[in-house]
Amino acid sequence: MAQTGTALTRADSTAWSIACSREPVIRALATLPKLTPAAIAEACDELSLSRTRIFELVGRYRADPVTSSLLNRSRGVAKGFKRLAPDVDQVIADEIEQFHLSRPKPKLSQLVRRIKFSCLERELPPPSRKTIEARVVAIDRERLVAARDGRKAADDRYRPITGSFTADYPLQVVQMDHTPADIIVVDEHFRRPLGRPTLTLQIDVATRCIPGFYISLESPSNTSVGMAIRHAVLPKADWLQEREVEIDYPIYGIPDTLHLDNAKEFHSRALERGCQQHGIELNYRPIRTPHYGGHIERLIGTTIGEVHLLPGTTFSNIKEKGDYDAEGQACMTLRDFERWFAIQIGVYHGTIHSELGLPPLTAWTDALGIRPLPPRLPADTGAFLLDFLPFEMRKARREGIELFHLFYWHGALAPLIANSDRKVPVKYNPLNLSAVYVELPDGKYLTVPLRDHRRPPITKFEHDLALKTLRDRGRQSVDEQSLFSMIAEQRRIVVDALAKTKSARKTAQRIAYALHDGQPLTSSPPHPALPDIGPAGNDQPIVPFQIEERL
Template sequence: MINLTVGLHVFANGTRVKILAMLSAGRLRVEEISTGAIFNITPGEVEFELPSPDMAVANQRLHTIDSAGRFSECPESIGSVAVERFQLIAGLLDRGALVKDIIKELKKMPGMSPSLAYRTFNRFSREQGPLCLVDLPRGRKLGSRSISATHEELIDRAINESYRGIAANQAAIIQKVHELCLVAQLKPPASKTIVRRIKARNPKELLSKKQGSKIAKQKYEVRGGKLLTSAPLELVQIDHGLVDCIIVDAESRAPLCRPWVTLAVDVHTRVVLGLNITLCYPSGMSVALCMSHMILPKHRWLKKIGMDGCEYPFYGIPKRIHVDNAKEFRSPILGAGCAIYGIKLTWRPPGTPHNGAHIERLIGTFMGKVHFLPGTTMSSIVQKGDYKPDKHAALTFVEFREWFVREVEIYHKSTHSELECPPLYKWEEAFKLSDGSVSNPLIVADSLKLLLDFMPLTRRVVSRSGIKMNNVEYYSPALKNFNNGTPCVVRYDPLSLRHIWVRPANTDHYIELSYSDMSLPDISIEEMKFLRKKLQERSNKRISQTEVLELKKTNKTLVAAAESKTRRVRAMVERTKLRRDKSHPLHDKAPRDTQAEKPRIDYSLKPVPFKVEE
């Protein structure tokens, strides 16, 4: 509220003015403070009230500006002298007095010498007010430095080199400066001087050197701006969190691992619009399950997990999703899925977790509740202390999921500090119409297609045996309606490769395919990669790669030798043939001497028995 009175200093039409008179209900006579020009304005042109110089003296102590540009308080008596001088000069200028007349009047004031009178007049400024005429204190100015430039350079060098790490302190810098001065054969400056140089540094820079830029930004960085929404589903933030609790095996009750949770928060109402709890590291499948859970009504899901009595009425297609720069969020699959349903996908700038403050705070809220569970790992080793999570872990995955969903329901029905009401109430009020009726978000009819549109994909073609992926063949009789070589989009679950879903070209529906060999076990893609790696290691152990290379080298040598000896080999074969030639001298059956050659027995003939006499 501005009470327009005579003498009030206000800002109007882009300049500072002083109200001189009220001419009428809609006209004011004002004087421009910087130039002294007088003109008329309307009350609507007044933007805001300015502090009056007289009010400043009456209500608060003035400040002086030293040579370093800092403000230091001065006594009220000095401030009143400055105001008296300012009013004298301003009054004389308003009456059109000459400079020599102003100097003459200034000389009449107590303690005013001719030189001081000229300096006072030259320092006069209507914009700064009486502040410009406050006498600066004598002596060395605050912040001035008297040591040599070499000493200053050594101190800066010591701070830059040694003020690093969590153990950095002033004593280490003082010791480093003394060492550098000893090497340079200089007398070291006083310890207080070195400490003042350290304190003169930017505290954000020092904390960044000591504890890292992230902590320094968290403490000192100014973060302007605020995400403003006017209705639910306008903006949703999604992120993952590693749960600070170890779960146990359902059969042996032995400790297993820490589960992962993916949460989606509606910024306007702060409701948990979607969630996914898994034992696997965050992936595109985690995002797909969270997106499906977020968009679809929850009653079927609650019934499947045995919590159909839980109140979870939140669902709908968001207009915009805000995520960080993780690989699964930068995936073109997520972008394509969002485009199908008209969702705008945006990312945080790298290294700025505060831009996702709503989801970060929500995850922190639930992790604070997790810290009361048996088997909690707390947020750090320091907080955990001597507590043994593996020893005290008690909840199975199903039990933890039930506990977590119930905590989400409690959160929805508890008063939110920012909203000053429960998120459930905020959601319900947002969907109430002016006539008292209630509207509802749009429902996606094909829930399976919704999930598949966000699942990981690859591309294959239909072959005679079906679809082959990861060296495994999949088949369904529905593929008979398509020709061999038809291109397809294949959606799959990385955690279970027993089934895949295929959308052939020029169709808008998916076909579910199973293993062609039904005896194959259900397996995840990570398990398949692991087993392939183990098989390769086992085969390399039985037959080393060096042995294979040696065999390849021998074969290569054999081929090269054969190429060079081809003609000689043909000659050898031909000579062998010639040795069997009847014209060869060794094959000549002519008698070698005069005696008749003895008959030879042909053992190839069937023997003839002798005739026995009766």
């Protein structure tokens, strides 16, 4: 039946018409108990075929009584027949098995050369490249990929998809992942290229809505995960107003389950504790089952595809990009891209989804009534992010709380000093170390600023770079003053290089964005409260680097 099916589907219309015209005549002959000369002669006249050909068709029809058995067959060697001598054939099989099906993946030309050498050593006639190539093409594809690329690659490509992740109502399951956005953004001051931002994106599996996202110049981390979760959970009205974006974005609420891959940032202690605090179940994809994250992967493909229409896009691959000058065409800042992306989400929410048959926002509205309970909001929306920030256990002493060689103090710490033998959880935001957050016995957080208020805000990556530089210079003991002096020196270097190097501009803009996004809870200036950067062409450097005067 496999051969019948192959002939049935591959026959062209002319060959099929000929077979159909033969079928009633040959069927009548095949039913006769004995083929008479008169019947054969009549069939020869009707089909214009020789007696030998009639006998052949009758024999084929009796063996397989279907029309496709009467198709004309090409002359030549039967499929699968091998002309090569058994010894040569064995050499090819051995070299393919031992050499070609291995890592690193040899090229076909290398395989051909190796087989020819093996044949010459055995005084056998070497086969042609075409013959060897035909043998390679005949190898089972899954076996070939498994041998040359690994079992996971073969499973991802060929394993049947027998399961997927589903949800019955909004916020039952939310998937999250990161991706580099296919666009080059520019700095706020010089309007020169910085690089590709990182997009952390979420999707509600039941309705395909996008609960929230986060865009930054930072690499994926537990902080970007927390920022994306906060954006997803909280109402968006104030966030949209600060960015002057007018779209309908009513998606909010604490999800029942976060469905994640096995990236390092999704296994942090901060994420685990924050989700436990708010009753969010963490569910990780089974290893080597990418189809379980298909919803977020398809959403990333959809949203990133829209980015390719923007100036400065890098496209998804070099073939699509061609000779397009992404850096030369780049003109959008990170904040511009954030606003554009928010508007694009509004477009996506209002467009009919191919799988749902209706817009995601309509699916969200219709399905809210199915939820067992209305969407949940955190009791303290202002402090919600703190539950997802990293923390360290520290003691409150008379000189304050020491973290990363920095000292923090607040008068409200005084009651904790009496119990200084006990450590308390101290949360910190790597985007801005100007304050830390001490978890009090009643579960609330106390914002504790730097003890020396003259100190400027700094980021964790600035701190780590300064600490490494001091260590490299032989400093065994590091104090707060030496750290801030080193950071001041590094910032002066960045300021001097702003107009000259892309890395300096990216560092400056990264610091500016990070300090803004990580502002302490006690101060919430309106967006985009970035430093005064002046118009393009102005040589005033981007600030927050006015640090020297306050040291």
